[in-house]
Amino acid sequence: xxxxxxLPALQSIFSFRPRFQQHAxxxxxxxxxxxxDALGVRPSVFVGVHIRRTDYQKHLKxxxxxxxxxxxYFHRAMDMLQAKHRNTALFIIVSDDLExxxxxxxxxxVAFAGNTKVLPKDVKHPFSYSDDIGQDLALLASCNHxxxxxxxxxxxxxxxxxxxxxxPKQILGVKEGLELKEAGLxxxxxxxx
Numbered sequence: 032x033x034x035x036x037x038l039p040a041l042q043s044i045f046s047f048r049p050r051f052q053q054h055a056x057x058x059x060x061x062x063x064x065x066x067x068d069a070l071g072v073r074p075s076v077f078v079g080v081h082i083r084r085t086d087y088q089k090h091l092k093x094x095x096x097x098x099x100x101x102x103x104y105f106h107r108a109m110d111m112l113q114a115k116h117r118n119t120a121l122f123i124i125v126s127d128d129l130e131x132x133x134x135x136x137x138x139x140x141v142a143f144a145g146n147t148k149v150l151p152k153d154v155k156h157p158f159s160y161s162d163d164i165g166q167d168l169a170l171l172a173s174c175n176h177x178x179x180x181x182x183x184x185x186x187x188x189x190x191x192x193x194x195x196x197x198x199p200k201q202i203l204g205v206k207e208g209l210e211l212k213e214a215g216l217x218x219x220x221x222x223x224x
Contacts, residue, residue, distance in 0.1 A: 042190075051162075054166045055169040062074075062123060070139060072119070077173070077174040078122050078178060079125060079174035079178070081185025086127070095205050097204055099180070109138065109140070113140065120176075121140055121142055122141045123145075125144070129147055146163040171191075177195070177197065180199060196222070199223070
């Protein structure tokens with residue numbers, strides 16, 4: 032029972048509102064221009080990097096007895112994708128803890144393009160949302176490939192992007208990882224580090 036073969040249909044069905052698509056394209060264009068001006072090289076591959084830290088740290092530790100992925104995981108994954116794409120990748124960072132990412136992922140091939148602050152949920156209006164969520168998900172989905180930590184947000188960004196998805200090995204020890212495995216959504220372009 033593999034759902035992997037249905038991903039192209041899902042990618043065509045799930046589309047973003049024009050304002051989110053436009054925002055994502057503007058962010059990628061801005062990041063590419065900055066990268067080219069700073070380094071003299073125009074990136075040809077965008078890799079979305081989703082880093083979930085704030086609320087998930089306790090969840091991982093208390094429920095699964097797993098630690099957050101470290102900065103070395105992200106650096107190894109980035110190095111692997113840079114080698115695969117002949118040093119033409121630009122890593123687009125989206126995180127609920129951008130300060131940690133800016134402190135830990137100091138590289139010349141990184142752009143911190145996600146929203147700087149994720150707005151908290153409004154418990155009195157649980158179905159309301161703000162644009163930051165749609166903007167960040169559209170940004171991840173607009174990239175060619177994905178590196179993620181934990182959570183379904185980054186996973187959907189990766190699935191909708193249609194490219195390679197790099198996951199931490201520890202994901203097989205959490206609910207989402209087991210569900211993905213059972214659904215057959217680990218395709219030939221999924222890598223574990």
